[in-house]
Amino acid sequence: MRMTLKGARVIDPASQRDENVSIHIQDGRILALGNAPTGFTAERLLDYSGLVIAPGLVDLACALREPGFGRKGNIASETLAAAAGGVTSLCCPPFTRPALDTPAVAELILDRAREAGHTKVFPLGALSKGLAGEQLAELVALRDAGCVAFTNGLTQFQHIRTLRRALEYAATFNLTVVFTSQDRDLAEGGLVHEGPAAAFLGLPGIPETAETVALARDLLLVEQTGVRAHFSQLTSARGVEMIAQAQARGLPVTADVALYQLILTDEALHSFSGLYHVQPPLRSSSDREALREAVRAGVIQAIASHHQPHEGDAKRAPFGATEAGISSAELLLPLALTLVQDGLLSLPQLLERLSLGPAQALKLSAGKLGIGEAADLVIFDPESCTVAGERWFSKGENCPFMGHSLPGAVRYTLVDGHISYQR
Amino acid sequence: MFALSHTQTLQLNDQGQLRHYLSIDGLSRELLTELLDTADSFLEVGARSVKKVPLLRGMTVCNVFFENSTRTRTTFELAAKRLSADVINLDISTSSTSKGESLFDTLRNLEAMAADMFVMRHGDSGAAHFVAEHVCPNVAVINAGDGRHSHPTQGMLDMLTIRRHKGDFAGLSVAIVGDILHSRVARSDMLALRTLGCTDIRVIAPKSLLPVGIEQYGATVYHDMNAGLKDVDVVIMLRLQKERMQGGLLPSEGEFFRLYGLTQQRLALAKPDALVMHPGPINRGVEIESAVADGEHSVILNQVTYGIAVRMAVLAMTMSGQKTQRQLDQESEA
Amino acid sequence: MSPSLPSPAELIPALAHELKALLAQKQINAPQFIGIRTGGVWVAQALLAELGHSDEHLGTLDVSFYRDDFTQNGLHPQVQPSALPFDIEGQHLVLVDDVLMSGRTIRAALNELFDYGRPASVTLVTLIELDARELPIRADVSALRLSLPADQRVKLRGPQPLSLELRQLSAATA
Numbered sequence: 001m002r003m004t005l006k007g008a009r010v011i012d013p014a015s016q017r018d019e020n021v022s023i024h025i026q027d028g029r030i031l032a033l034g035n036a037p038t039g040f041t042a043e044r045l046l047d048y049s050g051l052v053i054a055p056g057l058v059d060l061a062c063a064l065r066e067p068g069f070g071r072k073g074n075i076a077s078e079t080l081a082a083a084a085g086g087v088t089s090l091c092c093p094p095f096t097r098p099a100l101d102t103p104a105v106a107e108l109i110l111d112r113a114r115e116a117g118h119t120k121v122f123p124l125g126a127l128s129k130g131l132a133g134e135q136l137a138e139l140v141a142l143r144d145a146g147c148v149a150f151t152n153g154l155t156q157f158q159h160i161r162t163l164r165r166a167l168e169y170a171a172t173f174n175l176t177v178v179f180t181s182q183d184r185d186l187a188e189g190g191l192v193h194e195g196p197a198a199a200f201l202g203l204p205g206i207p208e209t210a211e212t213v214a215l216a217r218d219l220l221l222v223e224q225t226g227v228r229a230h231f232s233q234l235t236s237a238r239g240v241e242m243i244a245q246a247q248a249r250g251l252p253v254t255a256d257v258a259l260y261q262l263i264l265t266d267e268a269l270h271s272f273s274g275l276y277h278v279q280p281p282l283r284s285s286s287d288r289e290a291l292r293e294a295v296r297a298g299v300i301q302a303i304a305s306h307h308q309p310h311e312g313d314a315k316r317a318p319f320g321a322t323e324a325g326i327s328s329a330e331l332l333l334p335l336a337l338t339l340v341q342d343g344l345l346s347l348p349q350l351l352e353r354l355s356l357g358p359a360q361a362l363k364l365s366a367g368k369l370g371i372g373e374a375a376d377l378v379i380f381d382p383e384s385c386t387v388a389g390e391r392w393f394s395k396g397e398n399c400p401f402m403g404h405s406l407p408g409a410v411r412y413t414l415v416d417g418h419i420s421y422q423r
Numbered sequence: 424m425f426a427l428s429h430t431q432t433l434q435l436n437d438q439g440q441l442r443h444y445l446s447i448d449g450l451s452r453e454l455l456t457e458l459l460d461t462a463d464s465f466l467e468v469g470a471r472s473v474k475k476v477p478l479l480r481g482m483t484v485c486n487v488f489f490e491n492s493t494r495t496r497t498t499f500e501l502a503a504k505r506l507s508a509d510v511i512n513l514d515i516s517t518s519s520t521s522k523g524e525s526l527f528d529t530l531r532n533l534e535a536m537a538a539d540m541f542v543m544r545h546g547d548s549g550a551a552h553f554v555a556e557h558v559c560p561n562v563a564v565i566n567a568g569d570g571r572h573s574h575p576t577q578g579m580l581d582m583l584t585i586r587r588h589k590g591d592f593a594g595l596s597v598a599i600v601g602d603i604l605h606s607r608v609a610r611s612d613m614l615a616l617r618t619l620g621c622t623d624i625r626v627i628a629p630k631s632l633l634p635v636g637i638e639q640y641g642a643t644v645y646h647d648m649n650a651g652l653k654d655v656d657v658v659i660m661l662r663l664q665k666e667r668m669q670g671g672l673l674p675s676e677g678e679f680f681r682l683y684g685l686t687q688q689r690l691a692l693a694k695p696d697a698l699v700m701h702p703g704p705i706n707r708g709v710e711i712e713s714a715v716a717d718g719e720h721s722v723i724l725n726q727v728t729y730g731i732a733v734r735m736a737v738l739a740m741t742m743s744g745q746k747t748q749r750q751l752d753q754e755s756e757a
Numbered sequence: 758m759s760p761s762l763p764s765p766a767e768l769i770p771a772l773a774h775e776l777k778a779l780l781a782q783k784q785i786n787a788p789q790f791i792g793i794r795t796g797g798v799w800v801a802q803a804l805l806a807e808l809g810h811s812d813e814h815l816g817t818l819d820v821s822f823y824r825d826d827f828t829q830n831g832l833h834p835q836v837q838p839s840a841l842p843f844d845i846e847g848q849h850l851v852l853v854d855d856v857l858m859s860g861r862t863i864r865a866a867l868n869e870l871f872d873y874g875r876p877a878s879v880t881l882v883t884l885i886e887l888d889a890r891e892l893p894i895r896a897d898v899s900a901l902r903l904s905l906p907a908d909q910r911v912k913l914r915g916p917q918p919l920s921l922e923l924r925q926l927s928a929a930t931a
Contacts, residue, residue, distance in 0.1 A: 196636025200448075202548035202572030202607060205635065271429045272549030272556075316527055316557065318547035320570065440831070457834060464819065467838035473872035476822035478832075506822075739822075743831030750829070 001417060002026045004042035007049035008379065012369035013352035014055075023053060025375045028416035032371060048379055051411060052347070055355040055367045056088025056119075056376035060256050060304040061232060062329050064121070065395075067108060068097025073309040073395040075109065078329065079118035081394035083413045083421035085305065085332035088376035089359070089366040090119050094126040095153055101126035101137040103145035110146050118420045119413075120376070122148040122364055124178060127166055133157040136166050140173055149230065149362050151178035154279060156214075164221055171227040176362055178230045179218050181239070182280050186210035191320055193235075193283040197266040203319060206281050208236045215239050219246050222253060230361050231255040233306060235280045237290030244299045254361035256302035257291050259335055260326050260400075264288075268400070274315040274322030275400040278306075292344050295353055302358035303336060303350075305329040309396020327396030333378065334386040334406035341407050347382070375417035384409035391423070433555055435744070437751050442744035443555040443564040444737050446573040447614040455579070455618055461736035462583050462729070468505065469732060478739055479508035482539040486512045487530065488567070489545040494703060495567050495577075498727065499542045502734035511538070526550065527558055534559045540742060541565065548572035561749070563741035571605050576737055577702050578611025580730040582619060584722055585657055587729070588698055592616065596623040598651050598693075599642075600683055601661035601710055602632045604672075608702045609661060613640035627651035627683065631672040648683050652692040660685050660701045660710050676709045685711045690720060698722050762911070765803070765919035768884060768900035772800075773807040775898045776851070776882055788849040788880070791816035793866050794837060796855030799915040800884050804853060816841040818852075823865035839869065846874035855913040857883040860894035885911060885921075 006022040010033065017033070024032040024040055031037060062082055065073035082090050092109065094100030100109070106123050113121035125147030129135045133155050142150070150170060157163035170177050187210040192198045194205025215231070219242060222229040234240055234257050243255050260278065265285045268276045276282060294300040308325025315322045328335060336354055339345050345353070359367030366376060386409045389402040413421040431449030436442040441454065468476055484503040486496050496512065503510045515529065530541065540563040543551050548570030555564040568574045582592075589595055597616055603609045603626050616624050617640060624642040626633065637644055645651030652658065663679060673679050690697065699711075699720045707713050716723060780788060790805060790812075792798035798817050805812045817840050821833040852866060863881060870876065886899040905911065908926045913919060 194635055196639050199634035199636045200610075200639060202570050202610060204571070272552040274553075318526065318545065318550035318553040318569075320547040320549075321526070461832070461836050464822070464836045464838040467840070468822065471873055475872070477868070478822045478827055739832050743827070746828060747831045 001044070002040065002042050003044040003046060003417070004036065005046050005048055005053060005379075007047045008051045008053040010369065011052060011054045011348050011351055013348055013356045014368040014370065016348075017369065018348055023369070025417045028375055028418070030369060030371055030373050030375050033369070050383070051379050051381050053377055053379050054351045055369050056378050056413060056415065057086045057332055057354045058358040058364060058367050059087045059090040059307070059329065059332060060302055060358045060362060061258075062087070062090040062092055062305055062307040063095065063309065063325070064092045064109070065309060066096065066112065067105065071311040071395075072314070075112040075121070076116040076118070077393060077395045078307065078309060079113060079116050079121065080421065081330040082305070082307070082332070083118040083415075084330040084391070084393050084410060085334075086378035086380060086410045086413055087119050087329065087332060088378065088413060088415050088420070089122060089364060091122045091124050091148065091362065093124050093151065093153060094131065099126045099131045100124070100147070101129050101131070101142070103138075103141050106142060106145040106147055117415070117418070119415060120366070122146070122362070124148065125150045127152040127170075127177060128157065131155050134162065136169060139170060139175055143173070143175060148364060149176035149178050151180065151232070154180050154182055156184040160217065164225065167221055167225040167227040171225050174228065176228045176230060178232050180233050180280065181211055181214035181218050181231060182206070183210045183214040186213060191277065191281070192269055193266040193281045195266055195284050197269050201269055201272065203269065208238055208283070208287075211236050211239045211280060212242060215242050219251065219253070223251055229253050232304070233258050233261075233280055234291065234294075234300065235261055235283045235287060237287045240290050240294040240299060244294065247299065254302070255294075255300045256304045256358065256361065257295060257300050258306035259303050259332065260306070260328060262288065262292050262295065262303070262339060263335065264400070272319050273400070274317060274319050275326070275398055277319060277322045277324050278326055279324040292339070295339075296344055296349070301353065302361050303353045304358065305332045307394070309394045310398045311395070312397065315398050325398065326400065327394045327398045328401065330393055331386070331388055331399070331401060331406060333380060333410055334388075334408050335401065337382070337408040338406060375414055377412075377414040378410060379412040379414070380408050380410045382408050386410075430552070433552060436748035438747060440744035440747060441737075441740045442748055443551075444575055444741050445551045445555055445564065445566045447575050447578050447611050447618065448573070450618065452618050452620065455582070455615060458579055458733070458736050458740060459583050459586055461740060462579070462732040465505075465735040466729065466732040468735075469728065475505050475507060477507045479503070479506040479742060482742065483509045483511065483537060484540045484542060484738065485533050485538040486510065486542045486567075487515065487533065487544075488513065489515050489526070489543075489550070490568070492544060492568070495544065498730045499567060499734050502731050502738055505731070506735055506738055508540075508738070526554070530554055530558045534562055538562055539745075540738060542567050544568040546570055561745065563745045565737055565741060568607055571607050572610065574607040574611050576730070576734050577608050578615045579737070580726055580733040581608075581612050581659065581700060581702075582615050583729045583733055584700060584726050585698065588722060589656055592619040592621040595621050595657060596625065596655040597621055597657040597659065598625040598627055598645075598655045599659045599661065600627040600648070600651070600685065602663050602667060603628050603637065603661070604632045604634050605664065605667070606661050610640070612659060613642055617641045625651050625655065629673070629682070632667070648689060649692055652689055655693045655697060657698045657700065658685060658690070658693060660699070662702065662704065663706055663710050680709055684709070685715050687712070687714050687718065690715055700726060703727070762921040762923060763901065765800075765884060765913065765921060769803045769807050772882065772884065772898060772900040773804055775900075776804070776880075777808065779880065779898055783878070783880070785849045785878070785880070788851045789814065789816060789843055789845065790851045790853060791818055791841065791870070793852070793854045793862060794819045796913040796915070797853045799913065799919055800855050800882075801853035802916070803919060804882070814842055816843065818866055818869060820862060820865040820869055823869045825861055825865065841873055844874060845870065845876045847877050850876045850879045851882055852879050853882045855884050856911055857881075857886045857894070857896050857899065858889045860890050860892035863894045864892055884913065887911070
């Protein structure tokens with residue numbers, strides 16, 4: 001199939017392109033930008049005047065819940081939800097049942113994702129067997145099965161020396177480790193950010209030091225072992241500062257933030273609604289300001305959805321008895337566009353944090369509109385708006401933004417030149 | 424503030440009357456005063472030979488306790504019976520699996536049995552809010568203690584105790600001593616005191632027993648017991664749970680008593696007519712010495728009596744608010 | 758609104774006179790007076806003054822907890838404690854209210870009284886008795902009998918001076 005997309009404003013952060021230009025696509029790849037190559041005749045000529053074409057979004061953390069949690073979501077439902085949010089590539093965490101600690105699970109996920117065809121899926125493998133934090137998973141076998149990086153999530157290793165060995169092993173094979181730094185002991189029993197809101201509501205707090213103490217330890221271990229590291233789901237101003245300092249002294253660490261952390265704060269807890277129960281927790285407004293500033297400055301390269309769909313029952317309980325997580329992959333672009341609306345980022349800057357930045361953090365071949373690259377595109381109307389929940393593809397309706405009118409609307413999502421979502 | 428508006432809309436009906444009783448947060452001074460006035464009237468009922476009025480005849484109050492508390496449950500039961508309501512007591516252990524779901528299902532079942540009021544105690548902060556908002560908005564939900572968050576009937580019985588002995592709240596100095604961090608009583612007392620016009624609220628505790636952001640309650644922090652007790656009108660002692668020693672919050676009961684225990688000697692620093700209060704049950708020799716607990720300043724047993732009257736007032740007012748709301752809803756439908 | 762209502766000050770002497778006669782006839786000496794809050798208390802005070810008695814031992818009754826309209830109207834917002842500064846067991850009581858209309862308030866008051874004990878007798882005195890009874894309850898003594906249209910109410914204002922006022926109910930509340 002040969003096609004030409006014309007009339008749209010094309011934004012490609014990798015080449016710093018921001019202009020009205022035609023894109024010519026052949027066999028799922030970008031053949032040319034601008035004038036058509038000689039001899040190229042498009043079978044379809046599509047006019048996207050008024051729309052923006054950008055690299056498809058790359059979401060570093062999007063739980064698909066399969067295998068094992070079919071009530072919460074499955075690969076078909078959640079990748080379609082992500083496609084609706086403008087995503088063409090996503091990383092799914094290993095917190096499945098069984099955990100993604102064997103090549104068989106990775107293959108199953110990749111097979112089903114291909115079958116569904118809504119987005120490309122890059123699994124994150126478990127760093128330890130069963131995510132128990134005791135014994136290393138077969139990292140190389142997992143890499144060969146398609147895992148792009150390895151994480152143990154919030155589950156801390158039983159012994160720090162085991163973690164240190166794991167990092168050395170990963171470094172040997174140039175594997176990337178994704179950290180979600182939160183000290184188990186300091187967070188023990190906690191539900192929400194330890195601050196005035198938690199005190200007022202009598203909800204047990206997780207102190208900021210739960211993040212910073214673990215982060216300090218993890219950064220030192222990264223430095224010692226030389227492992228390639230990405231820090232995921234930063235929540236605190238102090239944590240961001242530590243990442244910035246590490247980067248400044250030359251440590252090649254990258255970081256991402258959950259999009260909802262850039263929007264919500266612990267003030268939202270005052271309704272006692274379990275919809276705001278996330279781990280690591282929503283923190284104070286000054287933490288949010290620091291996270292936003294770090295995204296602007298590039299200390300944080302990637303914004304991820306940290307999509308965690310749940311069945312209704314998981315949230316139908318008092319706050320402390322609810323499961324943590326927000327379902328919002330399908331709002332990724334419109335929700336992120338509020339950052340442009342707020343004047344924090346320019347549109348090209350935002351798109352960089354949503355595509356090129358995350359792709360580079362985990363070395364994924366995605367996030368660019370160069371010649372010869374896969375035609376993974378998001379085509380959206382910046383002037384329109386999206387009412388959250390008007391259409392909903394995720395099995396998880398646990399989204400505190402339901403009913404909100406958000407800026408911009410995804411019109412088409414293209415994966416390898418095929419439409420995976422349109423509206 | 425968002426906090427106020429949410430709890431307020433949940434607790435009050437369209438005419439601003441109480442329909443659930445979840446927290447002192449968001450309730451006006453007028454409403455708290457009305458509650459105290461109503462409790463005063465019920466206190467008189469308790470002094471009669473027939474201690475019963477027919478107000479809630481034919482209605483059913485369910486005491487749903489996910490945490491054990493004989494005292495609170497008994498006073499609620501007595502309050503409901505003095506209002507002529509039928510009472511069902513349910514003690515449900517928290518150890519049951521997937522407690523959130525069982526809470527939802529348990530209460531839906533009780534609602535189907537035509538319960539008119541739930542008196543609920545639960546270990547999770549916000550549990551009563553959850554039930555009032557998402558499970559049974561048309562049943563009056565009364566919070567008998569949720570996690571560390573709120574114990575609003577205890578809060579108001581403390582206020583009734585203070586008002587009956589001291590009159591007005593303006594100009595009073597009230598000290599709350601002990602484990603503020605884990606105390607729903609302290610939170611409710613501070614909110615009620617501030618709303619009722621008390622301007623000198625003191626909390627006395629080591630840092631390990633204080634929550635972050637105590638300033639939001641308008642309270643002044645004292646780490647030194649002697650300084651904090653100076654010239655106060657009321658001392659509210661909190662119960663110290665044994666498990667606080669294990670979490671490293673305190674070295675020992677002995678050291679706590681040495682630093683923060685209420686002795687006659689320390690009480691002498693307060694005003695000569697100071698009141699000594701305690702939500703009970705008392706740990707003698709841990710937070711308070713027996714001579715003080717049983718002494719002339721102590722109103723600890725009066726608190727229990729006032730507790731019944733306050734609970735009667737809360738049951739009557741919330742039920743009244745629910746009925747009015749139902750009428751308003753019917754009218755707007757028609 | 759209507760100039761035709763007499764002033765309570767004019768009605769009280771007649772009320773006192775009639776009550777005195779009735780008590781004498783019943784051979785009741787030194788009865789205890791109880792006023793129903795709030796209008797009944799005012800009338801009782803005026804009555805005691807007219808009879809030359811002190812109102813020091815006047816009992817007051819708030820029947821809010823005994824009303825039969827809780828399920829429709831909820832709790833009266835300004836409930837006050839009842840206060841009977843004497844033991845009613847075996848006593849002759851004079852129960853005083855301002856306006857007797859449906860009889861429901863008196864029903865509630867009697868119920869409440871019997872929760873305090875068993876009086877020897879209860880004599881009901883009201884300033885006004887309306888022709889609107891819904892229960893078989895009548896005043897033993899009243900100063901004025903009135904028939905009002907369904908959309909009118911009479912209200913006692915006080916405490917100093919006492920006055921009577923006719924009120925037109927709006928269509929919505931009638």
